[in-house]
Amino acid sequence: xxxxxxxxxxxxxxxxxELEAGITLKIKDDVFRPGTVRMHLPAPINASWxxxxxxxxxxxxxxxxxxxxxxxxxxxFNKILSENTPFSIIYAFSSEHTYVCPDIKAIDNxxxxxxxxxxxxxxxxxxxxxxxxxxxxxxDRVTIKDVAEEKGLKFKEKYKAFLKExxxxxxxxxxxxxxxxxVKKIYDLIVDSFIPDDDETLxxxxxxxCRMCGIPARxxxxxxxxxxxxxxxxxxxxxVFHDWAMIHMLPYGWVYVDCDFAxxxxxxxxxxxxxxxxxxxxxxxxxxxxxxxxxPAADLYPAKDYPRADEVFNTxxxxxxxxxxxxxxxxxxxxxxxxxxxxxxxxxxx
Numbered sequence: 001x002x003x004x005x006x007x008x009x010x011x012x013x014x015x016x017x018e019l020e021a022g023i024t025l026k027i028k029d030d031v032f033r034p035g036t037v038r039m040h041l042p043a044p045i046n047a048s049w050x051x052x053x054x055x056x057x058x059x060x061x062x063x064x065x066x067x068x069x070x071x072x073x074x075x076x077f078n079k080i081l082s083e084n085t086p087f088s089i090i091y092a093f094s095s096e097h098t099y100v101c102p103d104i105k106a107i108d109n110x111x112x113x114x115x116x117x118x119x120x121x122x123x124x125x126x127x128x129x130x131x132x133x134x135x136x137x138x139x140d141r142v143t144i145k146d147v148a149e150e151k152g153l154k155f156k157e158k159y160k161a162f163l164k165e166x167x168x169x170x171x172x173x174x175x176x177x178x179x180x181x182x183v184k185k186i187y188d189l190i191v192d193s194f195i196p197d198d199d200e201t202l203x204x205x206x207x208x209x210c211r212m213c214g215i216p217a218r219x220x221x222x223x224x225x226x227x228x229x230x231x232x233x234x235x236x237x238x239x240v241f242h243d244w245a246m247i248h249m250l251p252y253g254w255v256y257v258d259c260d261f262a263x264x265x266x267x268x269x270x271x272x273x274x275x276x277x278x279x280x281x282x283x284x285x286x287x288x289x290x291x292x293x294x295x296p297a298a299d300l301y302p303a304k305d306y307p308r309a310d311e312v313f314n315t316x317x318x319x320x321x322x323x324x325x326x327x328x329x330x331x332x333x334x335x336x337x338x339x340x341x342x343x344x345x346x347x348x349x350x
Contacts, residue, residue, distance in 0.1 A: 001261050002225045002288040002350060003271055009099050009287055010270050010280060017095045020056065020349040021223060021239070021290045025317040026086035031341045034082050035323035036334075040074035040300050041089050042292035042314050047220070048254075049287065053093035062089065064302075071298035072314035080324075091290075100255050100283040107180030110250040113216070159209055162189060168213055179215065179249060186210060187282050191262045202259035203245045204296060216248035221313050222291035224261075225348050239346040241315040244285050256285040288350050306336030316344045 009015040023041050044053060046068040062075040075089050162168075166177060166185065190206045203219060210217035224242030244258040258281040265277035293314040300308075306320050319342050322334035 001286045005287040005350065006280065007271050009097055009284065010273060010275060013099045015097050015287050017287050017350050019095050019288060019290070020090065020092045021347070022088060022090035023317065023344065023346045024086050024088040025319065025342055025344045027084055027319060027321065027337065027342045029084055031337065032084040033321060033323035035080065035321065037077070037079050037081050038320040038322070039077040039087050040318040041077070041087060042317065043073040043075050044091055044093070045069065045073045045291050045294055047291045049095050049097050051094040051096055053091060056090040056092050058089045060087065066301045070301060071295035072293045072300055074300055074314065076302060095287045097284070097287045100252060102180065102249065102252060102255060102283045104180035104184055106251060107249045108178035112179045112250055113248070158194065159212055162209065163212065182213060183210070183215065183247060183249065184282070187257065187259065190259045191278060201243050202263060203243045203257070206257060206259050207245050210247055218246045218294065219296060220244055220246065220291045221293040221296070221315065222289060223315060223346050223348060224286060224289045239348045241313060242289060255283050257282055258285050261286065288348055290348060304336060306334065309337060309339040317342070
């Protein structure tokens with residue numbers, strides 16, 4: 001997380017940062033074979049805080065790029081190589097955030113929109129719900145999509161215990177307790193005690209629990225600066241996979257939540273203030289993050305012919321290698337590379 005940007009956002013109530021983000025992928029030399037390389041490198045998805053996005057460089061030039069609101073967006077390369085060379089792509093944009101400090105009582109007193117399981121099933125088929133979208137479209141095409149099956153979002157025994165303890169009837173959302181109070185309880189539970197599985201994260205768990213309660217919530221994932229707590233003055237930093245959540249709470253509309261950074265920051269405060277970072281991340285995210293996915297376990301476009309190195313997220317890239325004719329008698333079939341068969345470097349510069 002970039003504490004310098006977080007401090008500016010908190011103190012000034014808004015922040016605008018010029019970001020450059022890049023990714024380089026190279027097949028390991030002992031794995032590479034001359035032939036056709038088909039590669040997907042993550043690309044920034046449509047997000048409320050990214051403005052004036054532009055492609056700075058691509059080496060070699062990509063063949064195509066999926067549309068901005070594609071669930072797991074990527075730049076697709078298809079190149080015949082005789083020797084092993086890296087692939088890279090660089091993006092630039094402005095990051096503009098406004099600070100939000102959710103008033104729990106105001107949320108509790110506002111009339112909220114909730115969904116029953118039957119409604120969720122219907123909206124899943126229609127692909128939208130009746131909430132104002134952060135993309136400024138008339139409907140939200142992301143929040144309810146795939147919720148009926150909860151693809152990539154798992155129900156846990158701890159969820160069921162939480163529902164029972166708080167007397168939550170998911171079949172009748174009109175009987176739910178006050179939304180602000182309920183969201184705060186879910187947030188505290190996830191940050192303080194939830195242990196995710198390998199293919200789940202704290203924020204995926206948060207989204208899943210909110211949806212179980214009929215609260216519109218969505219997941220996003222991408223890159224974040226890898227300088228937790230220290231190195232706040234560093235301008236260019238290695239980036240790592242990170243994810244966060246969005247939740248719909250009137251009178252604010254869509255607000256951001258980051259359970260993962262809240263846990264990692266523990267009892268730390270925003271530098272120069274008395275405000276806990278845990279409180280900051282219920283309503284806000286680090287301004288220096290780049291989203292590359294709006295749904296876990298979504299397909300790539302164009303689809304891969306061979307299994308993915310990472311079936312859940314879209315952060316490190318995907319590679320397929322189709323070797324050419326190795327000798328007069330033998331042609332080697334193609335295959336998808338595993339995560340340990342290529343090397344990826346990602347950076348974010350603010």
